[in-house]
Amino acid sequence: MAQINLDAVTKVFGDTRVVDDLSLNVADGEFMVLVGPSGCGKTTALRMLAGLEDVTSGTISIGGQVVNNVLPKDRDVAMVFQNYALYPHMSVEKNIGFALKVRGDSKNEVKRKVADAAAILHLSEYLDRRPKALSGGQRQRVAMGRAIVRNPRAFLMDEPLSNLDAKLRVEMRLEIARIQRLLGVATVYVTHDQVEAMTMGDRVAVLRDGKLQQVDTPQRLYDHPDNEFVASFMGSPPMNLVRCQVRAGAQRVEIVVGAQTVELPWRYASSHDLPQSGGGVVVGVRPEDVTVADGSAPNTLRVRVERREALGAEILVHLSNLEADGVLAAREESALRLVAKMGPREQIAVGDEVSVRISPEHAHFFDATSGRTLRRE
Amino acid sequence: MTSLANRPTPPRSDGDGPVPGPLPPRLTRSLVGRWALFVVMVLVAVVMLYPFWVMIATSLKSEAQFLSGGGFSWLSWRNLSATLPLGQEVLSSTIVCSVSIAVILLVGLPAGFAFSKLRFRTSTTVFLIIVSAMMVPLQAILMPEFVNVTRLGLTGGYAGAIVVYASLGTPFSVFLFATYFRSVPDELIEAGIVDGLGYVGVLRRLVVPIAVPAIATVTVLQFIQIWDDLLVGLLFIQNTSERPITVGLAVLAAGRTTSIPELMAGSLVSALPAMVVYLGFQRYLVKGLTMGIDR
Numbered sequence: 001m002a003q004i005n006l007d008a009v010t011k012v013f014g015d016t017r018v019v020d021d022l023s024l025n026v027a028d029g030e031f032m033v034l035v036g037p038s039g040c041g042k043t044t045a046l047r048m049l050a051g052l053e054d055v056t057s058g059t060i061s062i063g064g065q066v067v068n069n070v071l072p073k074d075r076d077v078a079m080v081f082q083n084y085a086l087y088p089h090m091s092v093e094k095n096i097g098f099a100l101k102v103r104g105d106s107k108n109e110v111k112r113k114v115a116d117a118a119a120i121l122h123l124s125e126y127l128d129r130r131p132k133a134l135s136g137g138q139r140q141r142v143a144m145g146r147a148i149v150r151n152p153r154a155f156l157m158d159e160p161l162s163n164l165d166a167k168l169r170v171e172m173r174l175e176i177a178r179i180q181r182l183l184g185v186a187t188v189y190v191t192h193d194q195v196e197a198m199t200m201g202d203r204v205a206v207l208r209d210g211k212l213q214q215v216d217t218p219q220r221l222y223d224h225p226d227n228e229f230v231a232s233f234m235g236s237p238p239m240n241l242v243r244c245q246v247r248a249g250a251q252r253v254e255i256v257v258g259a260q261t262v263e264l265p266w267r268y269a270s271s272h273d274l275p276q277s278g279g280g281v282v283v284g285v286r287p288e289d290v291t292v293a294d295g296s297a298p299n300t301l302r303v304r305v306e307r308r309e310a311l312g313a314e315i316l317v318h319l320s321n322l323e324a325d326g327v328l329a330a331r332e333e334s335a336l337r338l339v340a341k342m343g344p345r346e347q348i349a350v351g352d353e354v355s356v357r358i359s360p361e362h363a364h365f366f367d368a369t370s371g372r373t374l375r376r377e
Numbered sequence: 378m379t380s381l382a383n384r385p386t387p388p389r390s391d392g393d394g395p396v397p398g399p400l401p402p403r404l405t406r407s408l409v410g411r412w413a414l415f416v417v418m419v420l421v422a423v424v425m426l427y428p429f430w431v432m433i434a435t436s437l438k439s440e441a442q443f444l445s446g447g448g449f450s451w452l453s454w455r456n457l458s459a460t461l462p463l464g465q466e467v468l469s470s471t472i473v474c475s476v477s478i479a480v481i482l483l484v485g486l487p488a489g490f491a492f493s494k495l496r497f498r499t500s501t502t503v504f505l506i507i508v509s510a511m512m513v514p515l516q517a518i519l520m521p522e523f524v525n526v527t528r529l530g531l532t533g534g535y536a537g538a539i540v541v542y543a544s545l546g547t548p549f550s551v552f553l554f555a556t557y558f559r560s561v562p563d564e565l566i567e568a569g570i571v572d573g574l575g576y577v578g579v580l581r582r583l584v585v586p587i588a589v590p591a592i593a594t595v596t597v598l599q600f601i602q603i604w605d606d607l608l609v610g611l612l613f614i615q616n617t618s619e620r621p622i623t624v625g626l627a628v629l630a631a632g633r634t635t636s637i638p639e640l641m642a643g644s645l646v647s648a649l650p651a652m653v654v655y656l657g658f659q660r661y662l663v664k665g666l667t668m669g670i671d672r
């Protein structure tokens with residue numbers, strides 16, 4: 001067991017920087033999720049940790065020891081591959097015990113450890129089977145077994161659930177988190193699925209184009225995204241990002257949407273670096289922070305319902321803003337598209353014109369050009 | 378049939394629908410299809426096995442019985458073992474075959490692995506050159522080869538033939554192993570590396586076991602080719618005491634008084650090992666030729 005430190009790690013393939021100046025510390029026993037869209041360099045980062053890929057520059061250390069030039073077999077880390085990579089010619093028992101056999105544990109020891117791992121993973125009945133004769137979920141468990149049996153210094157997992165169906169994925173999500181906590185081994189878990197990131201990680205590192213965007217606990221990432229990318233990547237449906245004018249002054253903060261104005265609490269002017277007068281910003285609002293309001297209430301937006309998706313437990317409502325006189329906002333720059341997440345009993349139909357309220361406590365402000373948060377640290 | 382007949386009849390309304398026949402039409406058709414297939418397969422089997430039957434039947438007759446058409450005798454087998462040192466010739470063929478195949482596998486497997494899994498400069502070019510060597514027919518290079526092998530002084534015994542067979546078979550073997558290993562995911566090898574294996578360990582404990590179907594395929598195809606080959610044995614193995622079975626048979630056939638039953642007996646001895654090897658490896662062979670498909 002050990003901590004993992006990446007310091008300014010960069011990987012260049014040809015002339016693309018696939019991983020760019022990545023610095024990340026994973027505490028001993030911590031479950032760190034590396035999340036980002038496909039192709040952002042997650043797998044490459046993990047492979048560098050495992051020693052399957054050279055580091056172009058920067059240092060990687062495991063347990064305080066720099067491992068840049070340490071062979072994979074001497075790093076004492078276990079990796080779970082996306083397609084499991086089970087040895088097809090070996091039984092489940094041999095698959096799980098292989099690393100122990102290679103490092104020279106005694107026969108009895110291997111047998112005992114494999115039995116223990118199999119028990120944790122509910123694989124005891126399948127020890128004699130070949131991988132071919134297992135279901136997807138069972139193969140996944142064998143891949144996990146191969147990692148945990150070694151009691152390594154770190155677990156590295158590359159999208160281990162991506163080949164499972166939705167139901168099994170939810171099950172194994174809990175299972176992997178449970179086992180990791182049970183064993184207390186530092187883990188780097190790679191996924192493109194923000195739900196997995198939110199539900200499994202102690203902390204989550206968001207990666208985009210090889211660059212680290214933000215590292216934090218799932219809740220803080222969700223509540224305080226550092227930039228537009230993190231804001232829209234974490235959460236489903238994504239945060240509404242609205243390009244609009246903001247007026248801060250005279251004890252009030254107002255945002256101007258087309259012909260309508262909404263007033264937000266004055267405290268945003270002190271907690272955020274809002275542009276002095278009439279500057280453009282991007283305002284972010286989570287779908288759950290948009291609610292239907294009484295039309296006569298202050299600070300509401302008149303909108304029309306464009307689309308309604310009933311998901312059972314909730315309804316996603318797509319809204320467009322109306323100009324003051326009731327016509328749909330026509331000009332591109334004043335047109336507003338909002339997605340609202342509403343309760344399943346909300347009486348709302350396509351074509352309705354309603355007033356919505358933006359929860360004043362949960363607005364986010366981003367710089368219109370850089371996309372960075374305007375929040376003061 | 379009985380189980381079908383004993384099925385409880387479903388309750389029937391007394392309407393004017395068609396009276397159901399003894400078998401549902403789909404089942405009838407598939408049964409007819411299976412019988413037709415069976416008949417065709419029997420015919421194919423007869424066509425394939427008839428020559429063997431002729432060989433066996435003819436070899437069990439004396440020359441006179443063969444000409445007159447009836448009778449049974451071990452005479453031609455006895456004559457055969459008297460004229461030809463059968464045991465020695467089969468042994469020669471076996472030695473030449475197994476050593477050549479061993480070389481072909483020992484070179485082909487690691488080379489195929491390297492070409493498919495290791496990245497190095499000129500890998501594609503070198504691979505193409507090796508593979509294009511497969512297209513060169515034996516006859517085209519036989520004479521230069523003969524000159525070379527003679528200069529090396531290897532035309533006496535097994536060595537020359539082994540060198541020629543091994544160099545003729547290796548390109549195919551490299552090609553087949555490379556193709557095979559391309560269908561093996563890189564992650565499998567990497568899993569082994571993370572599990573603590575070095576290159577030699579990877580080769581010995583993962584690559585070779587995974588390559589069993591490819592090894593079987595190369596072995597069978599090369600065995601059949603080398604065992605049945607006459608030309609190389611005839612040219613390169615000049616010691617009479619080391620000549621393989623095909624050469625022995627050729628000598629027999631070229632004799633002034635050729636006994637057909639004796640020739641048939643000899644042909645059986647020569648054909649049998651290839652068949653045994655084929656049948657023995659068949660299970661893997663099919664897998665090897667369809668590899669990548671069942672993935």
Ligand SMILES: Nc1ncnc2c1ncn2[C@@H]1O[C@H](COP(=O)(O)OP(=O)(O)O)[C@@H](O)[C@H]1O
Pocket residue numbers: 013014018036037038039040041042043044045
């Ligand atoms: N061996 C390689 N050679 C060249 N480019 C590569 C190699 N491996 C990955 N890449 C590129 O690096 C980028 C990141 O890949 P990867 O780390 O697999 O992304 P992710 O796992 O986040 O989907 C991709 O654009 C991919 O094409």
Ligand SMILES: [Mg+2]
Pocket residue numbers: 039042043044
């Ligand atoms: Mg990946």
